[in-house]
Amino acid sequence: MSRIPLTLACWDYDRTQALADGSVRPDGLDLTYLCLPVEETFFRMLRHREFEAAEMSLGSYVTNLAADPDGTAFVAIPVFPSRAFRHNGIYIHSGSGIEKPADLVGRTVGVPEYQLTAVVWIRGILADHHDVPVSSVKYRTGGMHQPGRVEKQALNLPPEIDIAPIAPDRTLADMLVTGEIDALYAPRMPRPLLEGRPEVRRLFADPRAVEEQYATETGIFPIMHVVVVRRDVYEARPWVAQSLFAAFEQAKALTESRMSETAANRYMLPWQYDEVERTRRVLGPDFWPYGLERNRATLEVFLRYAHEQGLTARRLAPDELFARETLESYVI
Structure with missing residues (x-):
């Protein structure tokens, strides 16, 4: 069965490397990973809708969604490739x-x-x-x-x-x-x-x-970027959202499994082992979670800020941001 071609624009993150090199393949998708600087990706996606999926500034996505919730060009999945204290x-x-x-x-x-x-x-x-x-x-x-x-x-x-x-x-x-x-x-x-x-x-x-x-x-580790799917792509094939979400989860898990490796340093950080341990002491063992529920409190704070700062006419709720298929899973 042939896979559906899909282009994803995203930067060169360790947590997405497995998607870029093809070691993780989203179910049903033939992924082309375009590694672009974040500012270029945001501009081209917001202005020209060039990609089927892309990483996007959370602020830009929220502003776009609030301006026209019924006609917004994008649907997000709860994947956060960039987080940073500011x-x-x-x-x-x-x-x-x-x-x-x-x-x-x-x-x-x-x-x-x-x-x-x-x-x-x-x-x-x-x-x-x-x-x-x-x-x-x-x-x-x-x-x-x-x-x-x-x-x-x-x-x-x-x-x-x-x-x-x-x-x-x-x-x-x-x-x-x-x-x-x-x-x-x-x-x-x-x-x-x-x-x-x-x-x-x-x-x-x-x-x-x-x-x-x-x-x-x-308890906040600020979210910077989210991943969006172009609405026409999502509406034609709603399963794309869940497929991408699962693939991003798999790619991140691979990176997390390598972080504690001490036999040979993967990165040019001589005290990487100490950095990993220090980070986990402050932020907890799983400090970069995807999914809505574990990020709900952080998103609620950001959405309050966006409203208070005049970027949204009303205060959005976290559930409004994401494809509904990614907010629940089946139970066996």
């Missing part, structure tokens, strides 16, 4: 006088796009845990290292959000160096920090300690 993604101009999170109030902050998942998490965490209301900051959008970046989707934000694009020939990284913006919220590390420029530093001097404390107190 306290480390708050960068400040060294001469701004910002020493603690509350000092951000009233300041001008650069964000590549308002709806970026990482930025949604940062704004929400600062509001919930550090007394920095979302509307207390002026947001300036644009490219980090190349000028001309714009929002991938149209946004209808409340009037209390002060947001404007930077000049089309400027970049946020340069403006952070010069002090034209006081801070930057971003998923990527700005080049000036990588280059050791003294004008730029992180807000939190020891972000890992802050992130571990946050994880211990909240």
Whole structure:
């Protein structure tokens, strides 16, 4: 019986390697795995619907779904290929006088796009845990290292959000160096920090300690990306959602089984064994779960943030995000 061809655009993750190299094959599907940078995948999927399935920014997907729940072009499955703590993604101009999170109030902050998942998490965490209301900051959008970046989707934000694009020939990284913006919220590390420029530093001097404390107190390991199937593909063959979900689970399990290998290091991390043990002590033995129920609390927080920040007119429920076939399983 022939398999149905399906193209999946996704980055080069260890937890998806088995899908990329074909050692895990989704039932009934002939998978073509396109390994693309995440920003390119998001742009091409949101603007042009180029792929049958793709990883997508959780913020972009939620914004798209809330804008038109009956006509949205995508259906998600509860697979989360990217998760990251984001306290480390708050960068400040060294001469701004910002020493603690509350000092951000009233300041001008650069964000590549308002709806970026990482930025949604940062704004929400600062509001919930550090007394920095979302509307207390002026947001300036644009490219980090190349000028001309714009929002991938149209946004209808409340009037209390002060947001404007930077000049089309400027970049946020340069403006952070010069002090034209006081801070930057971003998923990527700005080049000036990588280059050791003294004008730029992180807000939190020891972000890992802050992130571990946050994880211990909240139980949250922030979700960044989800996997979506184009709606026309899903409606023609609803079984595709479950087939992909199972394959992603298998691929992740293979990676997890290799993480504790000590005979030969798979990655260029000399203390990988210690890193794995430390992570499991903080986050638990299965710290990267797929599926709805084990991620429900984290998704509820993100969906609250999206609503509070003006990205959704109403607060969505986690169950609304995913193909119904992936939310239950048969029992023998």
